[in-house]
Amino acid sequence: MSSAASYLPLLQRYLTRYGMTTYNVLGNIGLVFNMMLFLWPVFRRNPCSIYIFAASLTGLIGLNISTIPVIHALDHPNPSTVSVRFCELQFYFRHSFNQMMRTYFICACIDRYAISSGNKRIRSFSRFRIAVYIIISVPIFWFLLALWPNTLNTLENGRCGGKKGLSAIILSIYMTLVVGIIPLLGMIIFGLLMLKNLRNVRSRVQPNSTVGVSAPRIHKRDRDMTKMLLIEIVGYIITISPFAINLLYQSATQTITKSVDQQLIESFSTYFNGTFLIYMNNSFSFWIYICVSRTFRSEVKNLCLKCCKMISNQSTQWNTSVT
Incomplete structure (x- = not known):
């Protein structure tokens, strides 16, 4: 056994x-903030906000089911x-909730693509009623x-x-x-389509210049949400791609006899790509949003101020009632 490979189990423990x-x-802090913010009145009726709320809720459950047993x-x-x-139940609920989160995120991407499209039929997908049906069905x-699966x-x-x-x-x-x-x-696919629509929206022909051609009005909050999702897509690609590659490698080499060093390296690779890295994407959405969008930061500030005000008022009422 090489000295480098022998340190991988220790490194795995430190990473965990x-x-x-x-x-x-x-992740828990950020996802709770996400759920509170995307039920905020300024976001509540936006279909994309409903998808992000659902993704945050299922991502919160999936994050804790996946990581707490490992820790x-x-x-x-x-x-x-x-x-x-426990093995069977954890796999079942971990897989279900994490896949719900990814599905809702893709739905949010489709919604952003739809709302920025010049095609009226495609834009009709971005409706609150459709979002509710999808959220129930997923x-x-x-x-x-x-x-x-x-x-x-088994164990x-x-x-x-x-x-x-x-x-x-x-x-x-x-x-x-x-x-x-x-x-x-x-x-x-939908990330590229969103980028294409964002680039075309300024140069799209306006309805008053050509009869029969309409262009969607993309409000600043909608543009911000599209940018937030585009950055999050990059994060997903970085964290999911190694997992897919690692699974393909495992399937292809399952019948090959491997040395102790190879087993240690593959065990660490499976942990890093299939446990540590892939569940990280549950936790970073809020922190991406707060870095990317000034509007989102402003809403976070307003939420915190309102919560502090409510706590202060409740404390004052309690002190008054006691005295």
């Missing part, structure tokens, strides 16, 4: 203890490597679909993962498609 714990805390296992037995039932879809998952030799043989290969292919390739393609 300090890195994962940090982004779990920041807990640093100093305690990992329930997913001890109990078959959990039903993923709770049902996740039942099948869960049957391929073997202290490892919670795909059953050996064909089941493991099928599960790897499924995860590569639904977690890696399909979300990435959706984000890239």
Whole structure:
């Protein structure tokens, strides 16, 4: 065993203890702020805001289901490597909620593409009623679909993962498609379409200059939300791409005999790409938004001031009632 590879388990522990714990805390704070802000009156009737609220809620649940057992296992037995039932349930709910989050995010991208389109029929997709129907339908879809891959998952030799043989290969292919390739393609395609619409919107012919041609009015808040989503797409691509590549590599080399060093390196790569990195994308949306959009920062400031005012008023009323 090489000296470099032998330090990888220790590095993994440090990444979990300090890195994962940090982004779990920041992610919980940010996602709660997201949910509060996107139910704020200025955002509430915007379909994209509803998608982001739903993505934040499911992302919050998915983040904690995914990371807390890993952090807990640093100093305690990992329930997913001890109990078959816990292994199956954690995989089922982790997969369901994280996929809901990614689906809602893609819906938000589609909504931004639609609202910036010059085609009136495409723009009609960006409606509050459609957003509500989709938000209700997405959990039903993923709770049902996740039942099948869960049957391929089990606890073997202290490892919670795909059953050996064909089941493991099928599960790897499924995860590569639904977690890696399909979300990435959706984000890239609609990200590029959003960019194209943003570039064309200023040069688009106005209705008063050509009969029958209409151009959408893109308000500043809508432009800001589009920019926020575009930056978030880049973050998703960075965090999801290594996971998809790692799964493809595992499927292709499953039958190859590997040395101890190779096993250590692959184990660390699987942890880093399939656990540490991929769940990080649950936690960074709020922090991207606050860095990118001045409007969003202003709304965060207003929310904080209102919360402080409410706390101050309640404290004053309580002191008055006591005296």
